[in-house]
Structures are given as structure tokens and as C-alpha cells.
Amino acid sequence: MTRPKVPDDKRIRTAQACESCKRRKQKCNGLKPCNTCTKRNLACEYLAERGDGHSTTPTATGGHGTIVVSGSSPAAKRRRSSPDNVVSPEEPGTKRPTSENTATFLTASRHASDMTEPRRILGLPTPIPPPQLPAQPDREPGLLEAQSRQSTGSGADEVAEVYTETRMLQDPTGRLLYLGDSATLSYLQFIRMIVESVDGPSQFTMDPSRHRLMESTSTLPPDTRTSLLLPDRKTAGVLMKSYLTNTSGLIEVFDRKAFAQQVDLCYEDPLAAEPTFLCLLYLVFAIGLVLATPVPGSEETVIIQKVQAGQMDRAEMFFRNAKCLCDPTSGFEDADFWSVQALLLMSVYMLARTKRNAAYAYHGMAVRSGFALGLHRQETMVIFPVSIRVVRRNVWRSLYVLDRFLAASLGRPTSISEEDCSAEALVTPERYLGQEKYLVDTNTDPESSGGLNAAVRSCQVIGLILKKVYAQRKISTRLAKDISEQCKGGPQKYHSGLHWRKAMDKTIAPAHGMAVLHVNLLYCHAVILLTRPFFLFLMNRMQQERLGIPRPVIRSGSKMEKFSEACVSASFHTVALVHMGYEGGYLPQRDPFVIHFLFAAALVVQSSEFGALHKRPGYADTYQKALMVMSYCAKTDPQAGRLVYIMTTFHNMIVARAPAGSSLHDPSSLPSTPHDAFSSQPLQPQQMQQQRSQSLSQPQPDLDRSGSANLTGGPSTSSPGIMPTVGAGQAFATPPIPPDAAQAVVSGSDAMGNVPLYPMMRFTE
Structure with a gap:
């Protein structure tokens, strides 16, 4: 049904419409929040242009205390992250690469990126929120009172924009393949950017294979004749x-x-x-x-x-x-x-x-x-x-x-x-x-039947996360809490034999043990996908505060910190679970599900240790368990061998930043990698420059930059972390758990490397 036409003499012009009404092509009265956003219960945001071309995002909208990392809208971010925008169309004489000069274009593009990316991370201005707009006189007093009660009763609803590092990676055949925001390799590249902004180029950040996607090729000749004989x-x-x-x-x-x-x-x-x-x-x-x-x-x-x-x-x-x-x-x-x-x-x-x-x-x-x-x-x-x-x-x-x-x-x-x-x-x-x-x-088997039921339920949650978080590229603590409510009980709700403690039984039947591993790892991975945006948000915020950039303060013990802690806890729990299967002797060497879950969790564990975000006393033991299992898988799986290299180079960066008296400097705590191409010694400056030159000389694509990650790095200091956190070891070691969340919390420490386990937590304030 179309809207009635308004006479020209009665049309009201507004100086600026809010971003929500712009995207939806709705009428906007220019107030804050506007009538449309008030009726639809949407976040009403206005982007005011600044002289440097970046926009500012308000910290609070309608009493919701919105916190946004990037100063651009998701649509603008998608435009910047598109490979079509690597070359600016505004420059005269610029042409899109043709099939004849694709390799030259990619090499030049990547060379420009590698030379400017640290500067982009170090020098990108961070938008400073403007002061709050005064309340409009024609606003309804009841609405203001409701917003006041909301902002003081249960705390502000914190919103973090999902960092995007969409990538186009080259497979062995030369094709460019797309990897989106939820992919672990996209998260890995974002962590590389943070690490390089803090400590400069390293073996971890300048990985020569970082622009390639590991894909196996057939070992049989194409003319091999098939034999239709059945085995005995x-x-x-x-x-x-x-x-x-x-x-x-x-x-x-x-x-x-x-x-x-x-x-x-x-x-x-x-x-x-x-x-x-x-x-x-x-x-x-x-x-x-x-x-x-x-x-x-x-x-x-x-x-x-x-x-x-x-x-x-x-x-x-x-x-x-x-x-x-x-x-x-x-x-x-x-x-x-x-x-x-x-x-x-x-x-x-x-x-x-x-x-x-x-x-x-x-x-x-x-x-x-x-x-x-x-x-x-x-x-x-x-x-x-x-x-x-x-x-x-x-x-x-x-x-x-x-x-x-x-x-x-x-x-x-x-x-x-x-x-x-x-x-x-x-x-x-x-x-x-x-x-x-x-x-x-x-x-x-009842465990297999119940396991599929639990897997379907976890995948329903994962689908919800992909749709409402990664597709929208923004997440709020309220949304995260609503999604976490759907995970109460864990896999054991569908069958008592699926409790994660069953994986500790070395006499368990292999089929039963694999069902326990699969459903619990899938459950924990859903938690990691849900809470990882908060974890990345806080890592970036710590780096900005360390450089003295004014940012809205996130109070200690906030919902966002609790969700970030849940991400780290679920990652520790994932590593411990996989190690249980390894110790039980029933873990296969080429299980693609287990390898993916383990690598995603290990990266979060290492990222937390590098940034000193949620310090854990059991990091060294957890890392060795993860590397031990991944090395075991690398004996037959080439992808696992590649992941061993990534984990080991990242660990060397963590060791280099550790204090002199840290146990991480003990040579016995640095396990060797089975990857023959890896050297545990740090690269010298000449080697680093040579590796950079060799990497740039190869026609490898580097279309994995979005330009939207609002990072602000700086030179390395003597601090072991990105920024000293106030009471990090005490505030996050054992976060408070609401009594009504007992069924949704998996607790335990002794068998899991002295790490408290909270695969899913319900947070109330």
C-alpha cells in the first residue's frame, strides 16, 4: 500500500536523516531518536562528516549506550572491502586489470598493501563520539522515563561491530576463492594485523603462504584405470x-x-x-x-x-x-x-x-x-x-x-x-x-542418535549466529544473551552419555567417544562464534587505550567482558576435549571437524595470551596439548601440518613478548614442530626483508583487506601485553555465575589443566 501524497506546501525538510531510515528508505523527522526508529525499536544513528573524511558514531542512542568500533556504515565497509575497489576509480587513467596483466596487478596491489598496511593500522584515525544531543521538547516524557529506567536498571546494551577481514585466497590451481567473516582464516588475518601493528613484521605476520588456501590435489595420475573389485x-x-x-x-x-x-x-x-x-x-x-x-x-x-x-x-x-x-x-x-x-x-x-x-x-x-x-x-x-x-x-x-x-x-x-x-x-x-x-x-547406537539431535540443535544456533551477527556485521550483548539462552543444557540434554566428562574415560567405545567429541566441540564452537566479536572488540580497544586515544570507557565486569571471557573459556575447553580424545586413543588423524574446531580454539587461546586480555595460568600447558594433537594429525593430513606452522610461529611471538622470568622462556616448554620448513629461530632483519621481497615477487593475490578494521597500533613496549589490564588475572579467572545458570555451565578444573570451564554462560546484571 503506497503512502498518501503530501502537498508541497506541507512537506517538511530535514537537514539529515538517520542511517537506519536511509538504508530502509523511510521517512525521517531528523530527531534523535526519530519517530521511525522509536516505533520499530531500532538504533538511531547519525553520521556527521568530519574534515578527514571519516564519520563519527554516537556512543549512545536512545539510552542504549551503543558502542561502535568502525566509523563507517556496514555498506561502506563492504564497498571498501570489495576487490573491485582495490584501485580507486577516481584516479585518472586507472584501468581494471585484464586477463593478460592479472599477475602484475596482483603483485603491485599486494606490494602497495604490505607497505601501507602497518601505516593504515598505526595511523588510521579513530572517530571520537560527539557529545549527547539534548532532549527535544516535543519528545514524549513516558518514552524518556522508559529509556532512563532501561539505562539504569540492567546496564547499557553494549553493541560491537563485527570486524571484517574478508579474504580472496588462491588455491593450487590459481583460482581466487572467497572466505567470509566467520571463517577462521579471516580471523587469523585480523590477528596478524594486530600483531604486526604492535611488534612489526615477523615470521608469523609475513608467512609466505598467508595468501594461499591449502587444498590437496589428487595423487593418482589422470589415466589411472579403475578396478571395480571389492575388498574381501x-x-x-x-x-x-x-x-x-x-x-x-x-x-x-x-x-x-x-x-x-x-x-x-x-x-x-x-x-x-x-x-x-x-x-x-x-x-x-x-x-x-x-x-x-x-x-x-x-x-x-x-x-x-x-x-x-x-x-x-x-x-x-x-x-x-x-x-x-x-x-x-x-x-x-x-x-x-x-x-x-x-x-x-x-x-x-x-x-x-x-x-x-x-x-x-x-x-x-x-x-x-x-x-x-x-x-x-x-x-x-x-x-x-x-x-x-x-x-x-x-x-x-x-x-x-x-x-x-x-x-x-x-x-x-x-x-x-x-x-x-x-x-x-x-x-x-x-x-x-x-x-x-x-x-x-x-x-x-543411542549415543549416535542423541548426538545427531544435539548436533542439529547446535547448528540451529550457529545458523542464527551467522544470520544475525556475521551477516549484519554487528552484535549486541542483548542479542548474544538471547542466543545463549537457546543453548541451555548442552549436548547432555539429549542423552546423558554425551556429557563431555565421558571423553575422559579411556575405556569408552570409539564410536561413543567420537560422538561425545563431535557434539561437544560443535557446541563449544557455536559459543566461540557468538562471543569472538566481543573478544576482538576488546583486544582492539586495549590497543587504542594504550596509545592514549580517547574512547568511551567500558566499565570493568561489563557484559561485553563476560562474553569475551566466555570465548576464551570455550576455547580452553575445546583444546582439553580434543586432548582427551587423543589420550583415549580413538581420535582419527584426518577428522576435518576436529581439526577445524581445534585450530579455531587454539588461535583464540594464543590471541588472549598475546594481548594479555584474559590471562590464564594454564596457557603453556594448553598450547602444548593443542600442538601435540595437531602434530599427531599432521602425520597424515597436510592441512594439519600447515596449521602447526601457524601455531608455532604465533607462539614464538608470545614467547618474545613474555617477561624475562616467564616459564615460556624455558626451552623445554617450546615443543618442536614436525614441519620441516619451519625454523624456531626468529628471523634476522636481513632475512625478514628478503622474505618480504620474495613474497612480493610471487603473483599471489592479496585481496583480503577490507579497510574497515578500525585498528590503531603502535610500537612495541616492554609491556608483555598490548596494554596492562586492571586486575585481568583476578577479574576474569573465575567470573561470577548466576545460580539459575547452573545447568548451562560446565565446571571443572583438575582434569582440564586447571582451567575453569564455561562453554556457555548466561549473564545477568
């Missing part, structure tokens, strides 16, 4: 068990009992087996072989070593056999349910082989096929028998879990929108049969 029955059983064990709690593609019966029939009469079933079976073999970690000295170890012997990559051969038999991508236009299962398994296999972009592509095809088959709608289930309903529901839930994981780890849009799905599309299929009958009829 005992080997097949070991590979199937490995697949079920190492995907427990995250992926459920088959009715296990029916699938086992089909395997028996296949080995009794191989010629009668359906090609579609053989395709799925070979994919199970491929995933099981890649993830296989049998108990040392067992019969399974002998079988796996026999399969892996020789020069041929047997897992890749299994994968090619599956595509040769019945490639789901070639018949994509007439795909059936089996092809959705096959594409889902292909995506998991690609993740395990460090081919994240291929996994993202296969998963997208699986989701589109699932939409075509109606897997996302509850009303389509009634025409199928109960056994088929169960499998269809579990496949869709597995697609959903993988969708949220890929979207969060790559910073890309989700493929599944919950608004387009039925409300019951993600509900456990146990409702069709009852829990006991479901577990018996499908031969499913």
Missing part, C-alpha cells in the same frame, strides 16, 4: 566400522541394519548388486579408509596397513570407482534419493581430503536435489513407509549439519534456509517409531 569381506567390515565410528554424532545416511543386510547380499552375489548401491558402498570404503585409526596392535591395524600399502592411493581409487559406477553429478538433472546420499558422502570425503571448496560444491548439489525430492517438507513424508521416512529425515538432518559447518568454516552463505523448510523437518525421526523401537529396528 573382513576388510569391508573394518572400513564400514571405521566410517560409522568416525562420523558418529554428525552424519547418518543409511538405515544401518538394512545397509548391512545389503552388503551381505552383495558379497553373496556381486553380479546382482545394484550399481547405485555399489556407488554408495565404495564411498563408505573411501571415507572409512581416510579416517581409519584402529587400535595399535589390533587385527584391524594389520588390515588397514595392508590396504594402505603400496604406492597407490587406495581411498582415492575407491572414490573413483564410485564415480565410475554411477556418478551422481552426471545425472544431476534426474537425480533420485540415492544421489543425494552419494553427494553427501562425496562432500564428507572431500572434507577429509582437505578439499573444502569441492566439499562445498558437492554439498550444494545434494541440497538442491533434496529440495527437488521434498526432503525439506514434512507433508511429503506421508506417502512413504516408516522405514523410508526415517532415512529421508536423517539424510536431511545430516545435510543441515554439514551446511552449517561449511558455511561457518568458509564464511559463505548457507544453502538451507529454515524459513523454506517445515517446522518439523529437523525433528528426530524417533517420533515415527518410538525411541526404543527406532534404535532396535535401525541398529543405531
Whole structure:
């Protein structure tokens, strides 16, 4: 319905509209807050132009005490971070690079960036908030009283803009691939910028591979002939068990009992087996072989070593056999349910082989096929028998879990929108049969079934975080508290056997242990994604205060500090959990989920130690645990070897800043890295300049700068941290926990390296 036309003589002109009304193209009366923002309960912000071209952001709007890091709107930030804006269009004679001079353009662009980025970080002016506007005489007194009560009753609602460091990285084929704000590599680059602004160039900040994306390539020659021979029955059983064990709690593609019966029939009469079933079976073999970690000295170890012997990559051969038999991508236009299962398994296999972009592509095809088959709608289930309903529901839930994981780890849009799905599309299929009958009829472990339920719930929270935080590029403590309310109880709410303490039991069954690890790590990662923007905000704020830049004061013990502390606590908890699986002997060496969760948590732990934001006495022990597990994974996973290098160079920066008497200077506390290319000695100035020159001479893209990160660095001082924090060791060691949050807090210290654990906290003031 259109608005009535207002006569020209009655039109009211305002000098400036607020940013919210500008974005929404709404009428604005110019007041603060304006009528539109008051009615819609929106933050009303006005950006006043300054002489240096930067705008100022008010610290409080309508009594909400808004704190914004950057002085530009999200739209402006996106324009600055776009690769199209690397070369300014205002300069005369400037041309966009053509295909012939792309390498030259990228090299020149990166050279200019590496020379100016420290200056940008050091010299970028930080907007100083203007004084509060006086109250307008025509404002309603009731509204002012309500805002006054809100600002004094429960504390200001603190808002932090999400720092963005969108990246375009080059894969081994030369393609530029996009990584968004939620990706761990984007967070890593932002931390590199902070470290370089404080301590200058180093082996960590000048990593020659920082502009490349680790993607494995096939080791088989393209002319390798496929062999459709099945492995012997005992080997097949070991590979199937490995697949079920190492995907427990995250992926459920088959009715296990029916699938086992089909395997028996296949080995009794191989010629009668359906090609579609053989395709799925070979994919199970491929995933099981890649993830296989049998108990040392067992019969399974002998079988796996026999399969892996020789020069041929047997897992890749299994994968090619599956595509040769019945490639789901070639018949994509007439795909059936089996092809959705096959594409889902292909995506998991690609993740395990460090081919994240291929996994993202296969998963997208699986989701589109699932939409075509109606897997996302509850009303389509009634025409199928109960056994088929169960499998269809579990496949869709597995697609959903993988969708949220890929979207969060790559910073890309989700493929599944919950608004387009039925409300019951993600509900456990146990409702069709009852829990006991479901577990018996499908031969499913209760921990695996409960684990998938818990994983779906954590992924719903992750999807909410991606939509309301990273897509909007702003988060408030009120929003964070609302989202955290949905995480009460943890994974153990869905099954008592999923409590994280179960991972400490060294006699636990491997499938049960992996289910505990997967669901608890996914839960903790949701906490890290939610609270990491507050952590980065406070790190940047400490650096600004250290340089004497006037900024609005954040009172000690604020909600923002508590959420930042929760980020560090969840990271410590993640490292401890993974180490439990390593000590238990059931942790695989190539689990893509565990490696991603561990690296994301380790970076937060190291960042907190570097910035002295939330000092933890157990940092050295936690770092060694993380490096030990990552080195264990690096024996077979090249991506883990790359992450070992990053973690070790970052740790050397932390050691260099530590006081002289710190235990970090003890040589025994510096574990060696298995990465042959890494030297533990710091680079000399001549070596640093040589490395910078070599890095600039290579045609590697550096389109990963947004220009929106409002950092202000400075030269290094004798302080071990970015800025001395008042009572950091006491204020954040054991934050107060509300009594009503007991169910949402995981506590414990002795088994976790003397670190208090709060995977999710409810904060009230």
C-alpha cells in the first residue's frame, strides 16, 4: 500500500536523516531518536562528516549506550572491502586489470598493501563520539522515563561491530576463492594485523603462504584405470566400522541394519548388486579408509596397513570407482534419493581430503536435489513407509549439519534456509517409531542418535549466529544473551552419555567417544562464534587505550567482558576435549571437524595470551596439548601440518613478548614442530626483508583487506601485553555465575589443566 501524497506546501525538510531510515528508505523527522526508529525499536544513528573524511558514531542512542568500533556504515565497509575497489576509480587513467596483466596487478596491489598496511593500522584515525544531543521538547516524557529506567536498571546494551577481514585466497590451481567473516582464516588475518601493528613484521605476520588456501590435489595420475573389485569381506567390515565410528554424532545416511543386510547380499552375489548401491558402498570404503585409526596392535591395524600399502592411493581409487559406477553429478538433472546420499558422502570425503571448496560444491548439489525430492517438507513424508521416512529425515538432518559447518568454516552463505523448510523437518525421526523401537529396528547406537539431535540443535544456533551477527556485521550483548539462552543444557540434554566428562574415560567405545567429541566441540564452537566479536572488540580497544586515544570507557565486569571471557573459556575447553580424545586413543588423524574446531580454539587461546586480555595460568600447558594433537594429525593430513606452522610461529611471538622470568622462556616448554620448513629461530632483519621481497615477487593475490578494521597500533613496549589490564588475572579467572545458570555451565578444573570451564554462560546484571 503506497503512502498518501503530501502537498508541497506541507512537506517538511530535514537537514539529515538517520542511517537506519536511509538504508530502509523511510521517512525521517531528523530527531534523535526519530519517530521511525522509536516505533520499530531500532538504533538511531547519525553520521556527521568530519574534515578527514571519516564519520563519527554516537556512543549512545536512545539510552542504549551503543558502542561502535568502525566509523563507517556496514555498506561502506563492504564497498571498501570489495576487490573491485582495490584501485580507486577516481584516479585518472586507472584501468581494471585484464586477463593478460592479472599477475602484475596482483603483485603491485599486494606490494602497495604490505607497505601501507602497518601505516593504515598505526595511523588510521579513530572517530571520537560527539557529545549527547539534548532532549527535544516535543519528545514524549513516558518514552524518556522508559529509556532512563532501561539505562539504569540492567546496564547499557553494549553493541560491537563485527570486524571484517574478508579474504580472496588462491588455491593450487590459481583460482581466487572467497572466505567470509566467520571463517577462521579471516580471523587469523585480523590477528596478524594486530600483531604486526604492535611488534612489526615477523615470521608469523609475513608467512609466505598467508595468501594461499591449502587444498590437496589428487595423487593418482589422470589415466589411472579403475578396478571395480571389492575388498574381501573382513576388510569391508573394518572400513564400514571405521566410517560409522568416525562420523558418529554428525552424519547418518543409511538405515544401518538394512545397509548391512545389503552388503551381505552383495558379497553373496556381486553380479546382482545394484550399481547405485555399489556407488554408495565404495564411498563408505573411501571415507572409512581416510579416517581409519584402529587400535595399535589390533587385527584391524594389520588390515588397514595392508590396504594402505603400496604406492597407490587406495581411498582415492575407491572414490573413483564410485564415480565410475554411477556418478551422481552426471545425472544431476534426474537425480533420485540415492544421489543425494552419494553427494553427501562425496562432500564428507572431500572434507577429509582437505578439499573444502569441492566439499562445498558437492554439498550444494545434494541440497538442491533434496529440495527437488521434498526432503525439506514434512507433508511429503506421508506417502512413504516408516522405514523410508526415517532415512529421508536423517539424510536431511545430516545435510543441515554439514551446511552449517561449511558455511561457518568458509564464511559463505548457507544453502538451507529454515524459513523454506517445515517446522518439523529437523525433528528426530524417533517420533515415527518410538525411541526404543527406532534404535532396535535401525541398529543405531543411542549415543549416535542423541548426538545427531544435539548436533542439529547446535547448528540451529550457529545458523542464527551467522544470520544475525556475521551477516549484519554487528552484535549486541542483548542479542548474544538471547542466543545463549537457546543453548541451555548442552549436548547432555539429549542423552546423558554425551556429557563431555565421558571423553575422559579411556575405556569408552570409539564410536561413543567420537560422538561425545563431535557434539561437544560443535557446541563449544557455536559459543566461540557468538562471543569472538566481543573478544576482538576488546583486544582492539586495549590497543587504542594504550596509545592514549580517547574512547568511551567500558566499565570493568561489563557484559561485553563476560562474553569475551566466555570465548576464551570455550576455547580452553575445546583444546582439553580434543586432548582427551587423543589420550583415549580413538581420535582419527584426518577428522576435518576436529581439526577445524581445534585450530579455531587454539588461535583464540594464543590471541588472549598475546594481548594479555584474559590471562590464564594454564596457557603453556594448553598450547602444548593443542600442538601435540595437531602434530599427531599432521602425520597424515597436510592441512594439519600447515596449521602447526601457524601455531608455532604465533607462539614464538608470545614467547618474545613474555617477561624475562616467564616459564615460556624455558626451552623445554617450546615443543618442536614436525614441519620441516619451519625454523624456531626468529628471523634476522636481513632475512625478514628478503622474505618480504620474495613474497612480493610471487603473483599471489592479496585481496583480503577490507579497510574497515578500525585498528590503531603502535610500537612495541616492554609491556608483555598490548596494554596492562586492571586486575585481568583476578577479574576474569573465575567470573561470577548466576545460580539459575547452573545447568548451562560446565565446571571443572583438575582434569582440564586447571582451567575453569564455561562453554556457555548466561549473564545477568
